[in-house]
Amino acid sequence: MINEIKTIVQNYLNNVKLCSLIIGTVTNTGIKINDKITVPNVLIKxxxxxxxxxGDRVxxxxxxxxxxxxxxxIxxxxxxAKNMTVSINPITISDGMTLSSIQIKGVTKS
Incomplete structure (x- = not known):
């Protein structure tokens, strides 16, 4: 009897999806998964x-x-990111020097 219960539980755990990967589109009220389901912002972490x-797809x-x-x-x-080099449109500085990339020293959230 115990072995049968263990087998049932093991089969359940093997077949149940404990989590799933979903793609959605960001709206004003949440993330739209399909035409019928929009996940509210309060459930998003x-x-x-x-x-x-x-409009972002996530x-x-x-x-x-x-x-x-x-x-x-996203x-x-x-x-x-920090230590990344970003290519930019060339900028001419007043002394005639032109910048075409910038090295990122650090990134902070404003």
Whole structure:
């Protein structure tokens, strides 16, 4: 009897999706998963939440039960990070020198 219960529990855990990966589009009220489902902003977590804009496509992890969604990627977004070099349109400075790239010393959230 015990072995049968263990087998049932093991089969359940093997077949249940404890989390899932979803793609959605950011709206004013949340993230639209499909025509019928929009996840409200209060259920969205993650440090990328501060960087999303309406219209962005994002990849989310949905926890088991769907009570929390974590943004893992803003599709097509390339973050600027410390020690990264950013190419820019050439800028001519007053002494005639031209800048075409900038080395990032640090990044802070404003």
């Amino acid at each position: 993650g440090n990328l939440k501060d960087f999303i804009s309406v 990849r989310l992890i949905r926890n088991h039960g769907g009570q929390e969604y974590y943004i893992v990627e 599709i097509g977004f390339v973050p600027i």
